[in-house]
Amino acid sequence: MPASQRPRAPRPVGRPRALAxxxxxxxxxxxxxxxxxxxxxxxxxxxxxxxxxxxxxxxxPAVDGHASGLKLRAGATLAPAxxxxxxxxxxxxxxxxxxxxxxxxxxxALQAEVLFSKDSAKLSPDASSRISAIADEIERQHASNVRVxxxxxxxxxxxxxxVLSKQRAEAVHSLLEQRxxxxxxxYEIRGYxxxxxxxxxxxxxxxxxxxxxxVSFPRTDAGSGGTDGGTGSGAxxxxxxxxxxxxxxxxxxxxxxxxxxx
Numbered sequence: 001m002p003a004s005q006r007p008r009a010p011r012p013v014g015r016p017r018a019l020a021x022x023x024x025x026x027x028x029x030x031x032x033x034x035x036x037x038x039x040x041x042x043x044x045x046x047x048x049x050x051x052x053x054x055x056x057x058x059x060x061p062a063v064d065g066h067a068s069g070l071k072l073r074a075g076a077t078l079a080p081a082x083x084x085x086x087x088x089x090x091x092x093x094x095x096x097x098x099x100x101x102x103x104x105x106x107x108x109a110l111q112a113e114v115l116f117s118k119d120s121a122k123l124s125p126d127a128s129s130r131i132s133a134i135a136d137e138i139e140r141q142h143a144s145n146v147r148v149x150x151x152x153x154x155x156x157x158x159x160x161x162x163v164l165s166k167q168r169a170e171a172v173h174s175l176l177e178q179r180x181x182x183x184x185x186x187y188e189i190r191g192y193x194x195x196x197x198x199x200x201x202x203x204x205x206x207x208x209x210x211x212x213x214x215v216s217f218p219r220t221d222a223g224s225g226g227t228d229g230g231t232g233s234g235a236x237x238x239x240x241x242x243x244x245x246x247x248x249x250x251x252x253x254x255x256x257x258x259x260x261x262x
Contacts, residue, residue, distance in 0.1 A: 095209055097130070106141060106219055108134050109198075112152075112168065112211035121167035123175060131172060134215050135179040143217035147188045148173045151214070153207035154194040166191025172213050 060081035064070075070078065091098040098109045115127045123131075138146060150165030150172075169189045177187065199206035 104219055105216055107214055107216040109212050109214045111208060116168060121171050123171050131175045132179055135176055138217055141217060141220050145186050146217045149214045150191045151210060151212050152193050153210045154201040158193055161193030162191050165193050168213055
């Protein structure tokens with residue numbers, strides 16, 4: 001079989017942070033860590049864990065590697081410290097909406113099916129209320145920088161996935177901008193296509209979760225905090241694939257591609 005026709009191997013998928021159990025039940029998972037851990041060996045093949053521009057962890061605490069209280073075997077040294085932020089995840093029963101909160105940021109993830117028709121970047125009538133709920137939280141947090149990232153599954157060509165995901169991110173951005181027209185917000189809009197899946201692309205259920213738009217912004221002390229919203233979220237990061245940044249307007253850096261896809 002020619003190399004160009006060989007199916008792509010599924011990408012590794014991270015462990016989901018939250019599961020929904022029972023009809024109509026919201027499940028909250030709060031992981032509380034502030035641990036000093038040995039650093040994993042670096043590899044040239046290591047991939048970033050989320051899209052570029054995703055909020056970084058707070059700096060790790062200073063640790064004295066020669067402190068008398070440390071019990072290390074002879075000749076051993078302490079690896080650089082890492083901090084695992086407190087993360088709270090709320091997901092709707094069907095997984096259509098997800099919200100993730102860290103001490104530094106809020107991220108909402110909406111499955112494409114609740115926003116768009118199949119292989120379309122035109123928002124559905126139901127999309128307005130969902131995106132308005134996100135706009136309300138952006139206002140509560142007094143956010144001045146908002147990232148809107150689009151993602152697809154691995155069906156169709158990679159080129160089409162990049163175009164479709166970017167167009168969907170732009171559609172969500174456009175509605176947010178209308179709702180927050182007086183907020184003076186700078187937007188970052190990117191399309192990542194099939195990159196950074198959050199579920200297994202070998203099943204339809206997994207592909208459905210990967211077809212999504214994520215909206216993230218910094219958390220502020222003035223915001224509401226917690227996970228009191230009924231909407232959900234996720235997160236991600238990758239090499240720049242033509243980001244569009246602007247206040248009030250979007251600069252398109254990608255030409256339209258094929259119209260077959262996720």
